[in-house]
Amino acid sequence: MRKCLSAEIYRCRRSLLFWLTLSASVLSGVFYGIVTVSGSFDGVLYFEDVFVVPFFVILAAFISLNTGREYTDNTIRNKIITGTSKTAVLLSKLVFGVGIGALFCAAFLAPCAIILSFGVLSKIPAAVLCLTALGFVLLSVVWAVLFTVIGMLISAKGVGSIINFVLIIAVMLLAYQLESILGQPEFITTTEFSEVQMTPEEVRQIQEGTYTGNYSLKTDENGQVTYYKTVFSDAQQTPNPKYVKQPFRDILVHFDSMLPNGQINEYDTCLTHFTYPKEQRGGAPGTEPIDEYPRLKTFPLYSCFDILLLSGVGLLLFRKKEIR
Numbered sequence: 001m002r003k004c005l006s007a008e009i010y011r012c013r014r015s016l017l018f019w020l021t022l023s024a025s026v027l028s029g030v031f032y033g034i035v036t037v038s039g040s041f042d043g044v045l046y047f048e049d050v051f052v053v054p055f056f057v058i059l060a061a062f063i064s065l066n067t068g069r070e071y072t073d074n075t076i077r078n079k080i081i082t083g084t085s086k087t088a089v090l091l092s093k094l095v096f097g098v099g100i101g102a103l104f105c106a107a108f109l110a111p112c113a114i115i116l117s118f119g120v121l122s123k124i125p126a127a128v129l130c131l132t133a134l135g136f137v138l139l140s141v142v143w144a145v146l147f148t149v150i151g152m153l154i155s156a157k158g159v160g161s162i163i164n165f166v167l168i169i170a171v172m173l174l175a176y177q178l179e180s181i182l183g184q185p186e187f188i189t190t191t192e193f194s195e196v197q198m199t200p201e202e203v204r205q206i207q208e209g210t211y212t213g214n215y216s217l218k219t220d221e222n223g224q225v226t227y228y229k230t231v232f233s234d235a236q237q238t239p240n241p242k243y244v245k246q247p248f249r250d251i252l253v254h255f256d257s258m259l260p261n262g263q264i265n266e267y268d269t270c271l272t273h274f275t276y277p278k279e280q281r282g283g284a285p286g287t288e289p290i291d292e293y294p295r296l297k298t299f300p301l302y303s304c305f306d307i308l309l310l311s312g313v314g315l316l317l318f319r320k321k322e323i324r
Contacts, residue, residue, distance in 0.1 A: 004084060004092035012066075012096075021062040022107055028055045029108040033115030052264065053168060055108050056143055060164040062104075063097060063147040068157020076152075077323050090318045093148050094311050101144025105137045124274045131296045132267050138303035139260040143168075145307050149314035153321060175261035181244060182252055187237040195228040203227050257295060257302045266295055 012018045032051050070076050079089055113121065121129065147164050154160040198206075198215060205211035206227060214230040244252060256262035270293045 001088040001092045001095075004079065004089060005095055008092060008096045012100075015066070017062060017065060021058050022104065024058045025055060025104045025107040026111055028058065029110065029112040030115065032108075033112040037115055037118060037120060053172065055104070056140075056168050057165065059101065059104050059140065059143060060147045060168060061161065063100065063144060064151050064161035064164050065157060067093070067148065067151030068155075068160055071155045072157060080323055086319050086321075086323075087315060090152055090315055093152055094145060094314070097144040097148035098141050098307070101141035102137055104144075105140035108140075109133060109136065124271060128270060128274060128293075128296070131299075132271065135263055135267065135296065135299045135303065138300050138307075139263050142260050142303050142306045142310070145310045145314075149310055149318075152314065152318055171259055172261045175256065175259045175265055178252055178256040178259070178262060179265050181242075182249070182256065184242045184244070185240055186243045188240045190236050190238060196231050198227040198229050202229065254302075257299060258306055260303075260306075263299045263302070266293065266299070269293075270296060 035051070076089060080086060146167065150164055150167070151160045154163065195216065202211060202215075206215060215227055216230070217225055217227050219225050273292070
């Protein structure tokens, strides 16, 4: 496996595709930072999917094309013929993919962090920034491992690339759908109101401009104007039929945490929250900022689980694949 990995690194360093996609990752980070600092999105730090999708597309393009080229050149087939096991071939590819995911992520985050350091990052607690950076690197590695597995299981370079691109969009939409489901309130608050004719004193206040409540007026067929005020009754809460109850709610939360884009949505909410002044953020007094978003502490564990799961499934399927 060491020889295969060394060959991967050597070939990568001499590859024009590698340097082009690495440069594209840097440029995507620069673009993201400039757009955020410029105030195009109200000066709020956004980690929304729409802004990081180009980075994932770049990562998918490099891994898919690099792996597909090896199938086209019969490099993988020759490795196996000369005695290298399928396990060693895929493991070297997975380790290489982990390195590429971390490297490309660093290339994206470095210029972005430099640009955002002018006013935006200073508002966010250091612990939150560190966990966010670590989490984003690991979820990028999850994507890299997934792209590698798909590329190794599908020999056709074009087909593998298309599948990886479709997966990026599909996972993004799935994460948004889960967020929508989990965001449903447990109860629906309904408030009834009625219109009551106003007293002469209240009408006088309207005419003087001192009345502060809600009112409306109606004119009958004789031209008589009658003023009415809106009276609200007590609010009533009814169960929301769309609310997902336990234990299925916990299952959906765990599944959402396993998705890279589910993590990105939480990072976005957290980082946006801390860009507001402290008096606007609220929160329990005496609590640490990171305690307001406990999922941030568990996301790296979910990403590590994803990496091990995808690697295990990839090894199992690749060992059964017939290499031609």
